Amino acid sequence: MATTTTPMQPPVKPTRGLVRRRVIQLGLFVAVQAAVLLGGSGRPSWTRAWVYLAGYVGLIALTAAVVRNPELFAERARVRKDAKTWDKLLSVFFGIFGLGLLAVAALDLRFGWSPPMSTAVAAAGLASFVAGFGLSTWAMASNRFFSSVVRIQADRGHTVATGGPYRFVRHPGYIGFIVGAFGTALLLGSRWALVPAALSAVLVVVRTVLEDRTLQRELPGYADYAARVRYRLLPHVW
Numbered sequence: 001m002a003t004t005t006t007p008m009q010p011p012v013k014p015t016r017g018l019v020r021r022r023v024i025q026l027g028l029f030v031a032v033q034a035a036v037l038l039g040g041s042g043r044p045s046w047t048r049a050w051v052y053l054a055g056y057v058g059l060i061a062l063t064a065a066v067v068r069n070p071e072l073f074a075e076r077a078r079v080r081k082d083a084k085t086w087d088k089l090l091s092v093f094f095g096i097f098g099l100g101l102l103a104v105a106a107l108d109l110r111f112g113w114s115p116p117m118s119t120a121v122a123a124a125g126l127a128s129f130v131a132g133f134g135l136s137t138w139a140m141a142s143n144r145f146f147s148s149v150v151r152i153q154a155d156r157g158h159t160v161a162t163g164g165p166y167r168f169v170r171h172p173g174y175i176g177f178i179v180g181a182f183g184t185a186l187l188l189g190s191r192w193a194l195v196p197a198a199l200s201a202v203l204v205v206v207r208t209v210l211e212d213r214t215l216q217r218e219l220p221g222y223a224d225y226a227a228r229v230r231y232r233l234l235p236h237v238w
Contacts, residue, residue: 033056036103041107052187101200138164138176170231174208208232
């Protein structure tokens with residue numbers, strides 16, 4: 001989530017339990033992804049799936065090492081009742097399309113729906129996946145209010161993030177997500193997986209519009225920031 005700042009309430013200190021919960025959540029998510037990829041394809045030794053899973057775990061570990069903000073990880077572990085209603089609905093579709101991408105790639109391999117992609121394309125997909133994840137990590141490291149839901153974090157003294165990639169676009173984490181989604185489809189070698197990747201990208205654009213309106217209305221200082229940084233996702237485009 002893109003943001004900026006003016007203190008509202010004193011920040012709430014996270015508990016170790018919330019950080020531990022976030023680690024468990026990520027571990028379970030990796031296990032689900034592995035089950036979808038390896039079970040769906042019927043090939044436990046699928047090399048590209050293992051490359052994806054190893055890359056995902058490695059990049060999560062790198063993100064934790066770079067960001068080193070227990071309060072942010074705790075924020076992402078909580079179930080937030082004050083998240084915007086429209087965002088709760090979008091989050092359901094993000095989950096469907098995200099796991100759907102992996103499921104389609106696995107079934108594509110099992111049933112041969114599309115011709116195989118070359119190793120060079122897979123390498124380009126891996127590079128895109130890493131680049132997208134890296135951009136999201138940079139955004140997270142630059143914005144201590146980088147939440148997984150759209151809400152004004154008054155309980156944490158929400159302010160506007162203006163450093164790092166936020167100097168160039170207002171929602172850099174979403175660019176990273178889009179690049180990573182398409183990179184995943186290419187890495188796994190599935191043309192059909194590009195469909196849920198594209199649907200996820202459309203959802204990101206919708207969420208960006210709605211989130212940006214919310215922040216301009218409700219977060220002090222964000223309207224001024226938006227006047228300075230004109231572009232939401234792509235510099236000189238939109």
